[in-house]
Amino acid sequence: MDNLLKYIRSLTSFSDGSWELLQPVLTKKEFKKNELLLRQGQVCNSLFYIDNGYCKSYYEIDGVVKNTGFFFENEIATNINSFGNGQKSEFNIVACEPLTTIIFNKDKLFKTAQQANEIETLGRNCIRLFATKQEEFSTLFKLYSAQERLEYLETKHPEILQRVSLSQLASFLGVARETLSRIRKRRVLG
Amino acid sequence: MDNLLKYIRSLTSFSDGSWELLQPVLTKKEFKKNELLLRQGQVCNSLFYIDNGYCKSYYEIDGVVKNTGFFFENEIATNINSFGNGQKSEFNIVACEPLTTIIFNKDKLFKTAQQANEIETLGRNCIRLFATKQEEFSTLFKLYSAQERLEYLETKHPEILQRVSLSQLASFLGVARETLSRIRKRRVLG
DNA sequence: ATAATTATGTGACGTTTATCACAGGTCTGA
DNA sequence: TCAGACCTGTGATAAACGTCACATAATTAT
Numbered sequence: 001m002d003n004l005l006k007y008i009r010s011l012t013s014f015s016d017g018s019w020e021l022l023q024p025v026l027t028k029k030e031f032k033k034n035e036l037l038l039r040q041g042q043v044c045n046s047l048f049y050i051d052n053g054y055c056k057s058y059y060e061i062d063g064v065v066k067n068t069g070f071f072f073e074n075e076i077a078t079n080i081n082s083f084g085n086g087q088k089s090e091f092n093i094v095a096c097e098p099l100t101t102i103i104f105n106k107d108k109l110f111k112t113a114q115q116a117n118e119i120e121t122l123g124r125n126c127i128r129l130f131a132t133k134q135e136e137f138s139t140l141f142k143l144y145s146a147q148e149r150l151e152y153l154e155t156k157h158p159e160i161l162q163r164v165s166l167s168q169l170a171s172f173l174g175v176a177r178e179t180l181s182r183i184r185k186r187r188v189l190g
Numbered sequence: 191m192d193n194l195l196k197y198i199r200s201l202t203s204f205s206d207g208s209w210e211l212l213q214p215v216l217t218k219k220e221f222k223k224n225e226l227l228l229r230q231g232q233v234c235n236s237l238f239y240i241d242n243g244y245c246k247s248y249y250e251i252d253g254v255v256k257n258t259g260f261f262f263e264n265e266i267a268t269n270i271n272s273f274g275n276g277q278k279s280e281f282n283i284v285a286c287e288p289l290t291t292i293i294f295n296k297d298k299l300f301k302t303a304q305q306a307n308e309i310e311t312l313g314r315n316c317i318r319l320f321a322t323k324q325e326e327f328s329t330l331f332k333l334y335s336a337q338e339r340l341e342y343l344e345t346k347h348p349e350i351l352q353r354v355s356l357s358q359l360a361s362f363l364g365v366a367r368e369t370l371s372r373i374r375k376r377r378v379l380g
Numbered sequence: 381a382t383a384a385t386t387a388t389g390t391g392a393c394g395t396t397t398a399t400c401a402c403a404g405g406t407c408t409g410a
Numbered sequence: 411t412c413a414g415a416c417c418t419g420t421g422a423t424a425a426a427c428g429t430c431a432c433a434t435a436a437t438t439a440t
Contacts, residue, residue, distance in 0.1 A: 068329050081326075121303075135271065143251065177388085178388090179428070356418070
C-alpha cells in the first residue's frame with residue numbers, strides 16, 4: 001500500500017485520516033499473466049491501481065485483437081465510460097505480466113467521497129490524469145505519421161518500447177505488425 | 191445561465207445553494223468568429239462552457255493547421271493538461287462561429303469546491319466527460335480506417351458533419367483534404 | 381530436452397494515401 | 411457588384427501501407 005499512498009500524495013494533499021477512511025474502499029488483488037481484469041460486456045466497477053507489472057486494454061473485432069492502451073506501475077487502469085456511466089464495456093483489460101493491483105470499489109468510493117472532500121478531490125485528479133493521457137495519444141494520430149508516432153514514444157515514453165513487444169505495439173500505433181517492423185529497421189539504419 | 195444549470199443538473203445533483211455559491215466563479219463572455227479563447231504558450235486558467243456556437247482546438251506546426259477537437263453547445267472546452275498542471279498550452283482554441291461561453295475561473299472554482307462538495311463532484315464529472323470523449327476519438331484511430339472513421343462520425347456524431355466543413359474535418363480525421371473528398375465521393379456513389 | 385507456440389523479419393504485390401497543380405464554386409466584405 | 415478569400419473536386423504521380431506467404435529466431439510448456 002506504500003506505493004499507492006505515495007501516488008495519492010503526489011496528486012493531492014491527503015491527511016492520515018483520509019487514508020484511514022479510504023482503507024475499506026481498497027482491495028489488493030493479484031492477476032496471473034493473461035488473466036482478465038475487465039471483460040467486454042461487463043460493467044466496470046473498479047479503478048485498478050497498478051502496483052507491479054503492467055496490463056493493456058484491447059478490443060477484439062472479427063477475431064482480431066487491437067490494443068488501445070498500456071498501463072504500467074503508478075497508473076490507474078479502468079474503463080472510464082463504463083465506470084462513470086454504468087454502461088457495458090466494449091473492451092477488455094488483461095494482465096500482460098503477473099500483476100499486483102489495488103482495486104478501488106466504485107460504490108464504496110463514491111459513498112466515502114461524499115464524507116471526505118480530500119477523497120473526492122483525489123478522484124477528480126485520478127480522472128484528470130487519465131484524461132490527459134488519452135488526449136496525448138489521441139493527438140498523436142492527428143499530428144504525426146506512423147514513423148513520427150514511434151519516435152514520439154521513443155523520446156516521451158521509452159518504458160513502453162522497453163516492455164511491450166513489437167507485435168503488441170503495432171495496433172496501438174495504428175499500423176500493421178509488418179509495417180512497424182520495417183519502420184523500426186529504417187530508423188536503425190538511417 | 192439557464193442552459194448551464196440544466197447541463198450541471200444532468201451531471202450531478204446540485205442544490206440551489208451550490209448554484210448560488212458557484213455564481214462568483216462564472217463569467218459570461220462572447221467571442222467573435224476567429225477570436226482565440228486560448229493561445230499556444232499561455233496557461234489555461236478556464237473551463238469554457240459552450241452556450242452557443244462552436245469552437246475548435248488546433249496545433250499550428252510548420253505553418254500548417256491541424257485540428258484536434260471540436261466543441262459544441264453543452265460541452266466544456268479546455269486544455270485539460272494546462273488547466274490541471276499549470277503548464278503552457280501547446281495548442282490554440284478558436285471560435286469557429288460567433289460564440290457565447292460561460293467561463294469557470296480556475297482559482298475561484300478550486301476555492302469554492304473546497305467549501306461545497308457538490309461543486310467538487312461537478313468538477314469531477316466535467317473532467318470525466320472530457321476523458322470519455324478523448325478516449326472515444328483516440329480509439330477510432332486504432333480500430334478503424336479513414337473511411338470507417340468517417341462512417342463512425344456519420345452515425346455517432348452527425349452534428350459534426352453538419353457544421354464543420356470538409357477542409358476543417360480532414361486533419362481531425364487524420365487524412366488530407368483531398369483524400370477526405372474522395373472518400374466522401376466513394377461513399378455517396380457506392 | 382524437445383515440441384509447440386509465439387515473435388520477428390522479409391519479399392511480392394495490390395491498395396490506399398499524400399502531395400502538387402489547377403479549375404470552378406461559394407461566400408463575404410468593401 | 412466586384413475582388414479576394416475560402417472551399418471543394420479532380421487528375422497525375424510517388425510514397426506509404428496492408429496483406430499474404432514463408433523463413434527464422436525466441437520463448438514457453440510439458
